[in-house]
Amino acid sequence: MNIILHRNHLRITILLLLACILPSYATHRYISNTDPNANNNNPGTSQNAPWASFAPLTNFTGIDTIFLKSGDIFREQMTVTNATDLVITSYGNGDYPVISGADLVTGWTASGGNYMATFNSTPVGFFINRQEQTLARYPDAGSYLQVDSATKYFLEDADLAAIPPQVLDASWVCIHTKQWCWEKTAVASSSGNHIAFQTPTLQQATRKYGYFLYGDSSYLSVQQEWAYISSSQKLYCIPTGDPNSMTCEASVRPYGIELGTGTNHITIAGIAFDMQTSTGVAILDSNNTHTHVSDCRFYGQYEYGVDVFCTHAEISNCIFTHVDGLGIYLRNTATGAEIHHNEFHNIAPFRNHGVGQEFNGSALLASFTDSCHIHHNLVDSAGYCGLSVDGKYNLVERNVVRNAMLLNNDGAALKTFGVGSQYNIFRNNFVSNSEGNTEGTYQADFLTPGIYFDFRTNHCSVIANTIYNQTPKGIFQNSGNQYNTISDNVVYGSGFALDLNGNPITGIPMRNITVSRNDFFARDPNAYILRQVDYTDSMDTGPLDSNRYFQPYNASHYAYRPQETPNTDYGFPAWQATGNDTHTRSSFVSWTLPEAMDTLIMNPTDNDSDVVLGNVLYLDLDSQLVCGTITLPPYTSRILIRTNTTCNNGIDRMTATSDMRVVPNPADTLAQLYLNPPLEHTTFYVLDELGRVVASGTTTGKYTQLPAGTLAPGMYMIRVENSTQYTRWIKSR
Template sequence: MYGLRYLIERVYGLKGYLMLLHFFWSIGWSGTLAAGGLYEINLADTTVSREIRIISSSTNSLAEQNAFIQSSLTAEDPSLVFAGYSAVGDATPEPVENNAWLAVEAGTIFGVEVEELDFLVGNGTGFDVKSIEAVSKGVVVIPDALSTSLSARSHDYKSDSFGLISTSGSVTNYSFSVIPGQQRDSISVIDEGNENYSVVSSGTSALLSAAFEKSGTSTDPDRSEFTVLNQRAGNNVKVINQTYIASVVPEVSDSLIDFGMEGTYFVSSSEGHDSNDGLSPDRPKKTIAAAVALMPEAGEKVSLKAGDIFEETLNVPLSGSVGSPVVYGAYGIGEKPVISGASDITGWESYKGSIYRAKVGTDVGQVFVDSEPLEISRYPREGYLTISSVQTTTEITSNEINTGIDYAGSKLLFKPNSWSLMTVDVLSSSGGDLTTTAPTSYAYKQNWGFFMLNNASFMTYPGCWYYNSSDGYLYVWLSDSSSPSKRKVAVSVRNTLELGTRKAITIENLNLNASAGHGIDSSPNGGGYITIKNCEINYSCKGGIFLNSQNDYSEIVNNQITNSKWDGIRTIYCDNLDISYNRIENSGLLYSLSTTGTRGQQSGNGISASYSTPGTSHIHHNYVEKAGYCGMVVNGLIEYNVTRNVCLTIDDGGGIYSQANGSIIRYNIIENAFGTTEGEAGAGTTLANGIYFDDNMDRGLAENNFIVRCVQDGIVFHNTTNCMMKNNYVVQCYHGLKCDSDGKNGNSAIGNTVVELNTYLTDYNTYGSLVNIRNRSTVSEWDANTYYTPYNTKPFVSASLDPIYSEFPTWRSNSGLDANSEIYEISKGEEEIYYNETPEIKTVILTGTYYNLKGEQISNVILSPYTGVVVVKAK
């Protein structure tokens, strides 16, 4: 493609090349450069924005080209005025504010380094560099004179090459049209026979060729994808994605979302105006603020246009009523409308070396470069420093810090225990002495760890930033050490959605991105009956969703929540909740933290639903991946969930954690509770568990859960009463089943399967166990369990028995437990673990010689929903 563009420019010149861009703007196309030298084109009408790779032709009117450039500028910033073209060697004009000159080549123009097709925008004293995507990246366009070089071609799938195939059902001839200028060309995909297909063009203008790429093969076809374009009446664009399956005509898949046209008030940042009444899609308001000023009330809906971006906060002004909520959602066809907490930053100047700065003037929560997060400056860059001594509640000394740095203004995060990471501000420093604000909840501890964020002196490596609240400047050092003036830099400066104390509100089909606080926040308390569904919430500086007390009878359903600094979902003192079908990833991870720090103890959960009336909430069918603390901290009925990779920032938690009486935890899959001891004094074994019932819990039930790879306990009861483990399947955990209670009683374990594999995480021979009961008197019943182990080395432990470590016969005799339980030695072979994370029964066909854990040969396994099994493949 680069060679093609080069040829075009050599024949027609760069301005001729630019002239051809107008056509794409007129039908709503803008582009971005793709990997591999292709160009990705966004296809859009008033309701849709999709992506395709194409080649096409256009008109070459200079007036149309200039109009296109001006409209591109206006769409980006209505104050910008197109002032003409510029090249290396041109005289520098007066830098009239907001006048924009388009650079026709790369180099130094008007004293500023620019890339080809950048704009030089006057600021009154000089020139800022600005890139307009529709112009700078655009499309590859082909003049009519070159169209013959792109004549229709035929490709044979059977030869393991790539090509076009029919588009739907049994249809083999599929026609579509495109409007180049005012002329219409017909483009057809024709079945040539023998699985050969060709593209045919008719009309007077140049050929439009669908583009495609293939990564699969004829024997592994599922990764072969291609795209065709259908330009229907007007500018209604349809994108069809297809996958090749040998000898089968692929189905058409239309990925666009149709949100409908319902609403009381309509808002469009791209097409609206606040002088409109906002009562129809044809006359939308431009800003959310203007729409909510109309005071939407019970039964009304505020609809945001699909595909639009709103750089403002949605402050909900009025409550709805039970059964008749106020709804905030989307209309039209396209992606979910975005409410962004981020604003673009311009006006960059060189500061020192590869560090640049720009005036922001308001607190910065996080920084994005081309939509990717930049890490906040950190000291040390990795790991923790050590508190050498503690003088007062606000004064500490560290012998490990650089004594030549002024740490005032930094954020300091420290570990006072395994399950907390506290955040304070550094007020002053002298040598190794630090004075901070007073910690909440827990105090400093000698020999425990800390680190600091956000200081100019911490900017010793590329890929970091620092905000100076004293002078309002943001400092960045990009990963490639380039100037940020040629990149899109945005910072989180505002919250995205504030519920306040409102009642009966529905939030649906919105994308809430880069909030400076919570993605959705209900503070200081709520009115209840809140519904949040089908939303995407990403990069919140605090939590993804936070419902404070009194938000009873609320639903959080089918949302995707990623990259929250605190918790993905958090509710406190809320009863009768339904939290279901949510996907939550990357909550409270250590190296994603920013100026908001953490919320303190037990921060960084996928889902935290705490301090509610026991047994009133239902938490089900959620998926949690990568949590700084627990996958879930919950109360009520917890079932059909999956948690993976937890306790990555702090420790002494688990996949699912509860202290609430009467909680039922069943049919969940929990995998990889690895834990961390970083920053802990005398760091030893991590304390990450599968299911964790904690202090003073009564009548809890853990039943039919599948738990795999926990560095501490598969299931642990810690100071609980009358709690039961029943029919759980626990695999490869340091302690399989554990009761760690003093002065409590009535706990039991019935019908569980505990498996230790030949491949293990730690030294089970010396320390680990299938069962660990600290005090025998705390257990009332422990029977009908099945144990599998490759070891014969005392896998049963009780500190209250003699001997403490025992093999199964001795254990059964001394404890009086496990009278009807069985133990098996696992056959040597390759252990394989199979899961079923779906609501349907799943059958796995085993190829080769396989055995179950009792040594019986099997050919398949049948898995009920949200269960798993271990099988052994013969060597």
């Protein structure tokens, strides 16, 4: 998908580039903990006499480049202050040098069905053979206790009375407070069915929503769980084998590289970051500017892969894997960031890890950040949103997001929120398979969309995106949204292609949402093209026109207005009668499942793509014939209708000089076959998409009435006896 370059090629390119731009008189420092000549008493200015650790890095003045030896693992933290135009990269051959936030755990002994080791620091995460283990919990994964009642300061549940107070008091609790978040806090105290929180939750927990307890060693019960008892400095686990023969690591250091005050124009390239308790690269001073993180790998950070406070940061060609909180966090001071050509995999796999608040779990979160360019990223698996971008003047384009929303159901693959989100553009993105998870939710009522403009988002645009394999909902506009544009998108197969949800929750009516030139295609009889709510009852959410709406399985399911009971469903003619979609085209085909003659062709790359259709004749949604090869521009898609007719059968393409055509076309019962020269007393045949004769008649001269009365809406071919020429007829209804 052209998201990211081949790793080895990219790394060599970057290192060669750095070698070219670094002047010969520059001051370099080399660090290796495996070179036999390494010593912190060395000057560290050559590969032959490197430093052995980061310890000598106390003053960065005059240092141009810090080189870490490839293949080495540095179990320490680098803190940089007061440095400008500094490059931190690698030297030598081999794997990326690793800055690890974890220490090895050794000396395991069997203990009552578990294994135990002494470990002198309180770990945040625990890994066996680079697989993060689950903090021991009750109930076990997949099961939950239920909230009876709660505030932001406590919860009550009758089932708690059966758990010893000393166990509860040593526990943490993870609560599904709302459909969009899981929150965690330590238990401050307990009494009977009541536990008080050490830190208030941001949202009040919902009655009957799920929660679980974790952290106490008594909860150890299944493989791949662990617990730590700080009073005895003992780490317990239930591994899948003997941990003495495995690599066991516990996260103890907060940062890989911490960029503090006075750090500007810093480049970090070709480094791997593992298992920090907070962040791989922490850019913590909002007064800093122009940090570039390129070709780096991030794995197992507990909170963030990269945390950005500075302005004009650039993060490119990096891979983020198994980060427990957020892959990239752009704070509200991170103006002008460019995030591009990165990959995000398996972000936020645990409900009780990471930040533990309502914004946890996205591959990228821009928290009311302005003027950022987020492009050419691949997101594959995230617990919450794929790319969540709040703020102003941000451009989110040419990204591929799939398998987001694996832990929550109120969110989206692409999302923006709030009255402070203005003039953002989401365009030419591909979204799929981000359908939400209702686990731990009681009577979940939110249908997860592909693209989500939340409360009071305004003056923003959704342009030329493709949403597919997204069953619940395609594009969602929530209460209070105004002056947004939805144009040129393809939504293929969602339960609601578009939801204009002007409910009263914000107290502000939805207005001036412009919807035009979209292709909305339903793929089952229960689906609707659009849903419209307006609590003012004016149904004036904005202009809808010049779209293509296809519901080939249910002619009454074009629009749904739930407040107009009992007549909530609209067929297309009734919908047009409301004054909407005057110039919109509706489906010219009608099917019954499992029949499906539609196909979606896509090009999520930066180059034109030629799609070979073979010798099968297709129609596009404007009922134009498509044969042979079709060229898709970059990051676009099209929906085609297969006809089961070949391209080489002499089909007339309905030019102005055609001798045989249907007029008007599309048409319903008034369709006539036009023949020039006129032809009388000759049999003609009407064929369906499968090539079967479904009707016939006799020509009557220049114009012949077609037998439309018994035919369902759809596409038909007409052939006159003793002729190889065909023409097509789109029966509209």
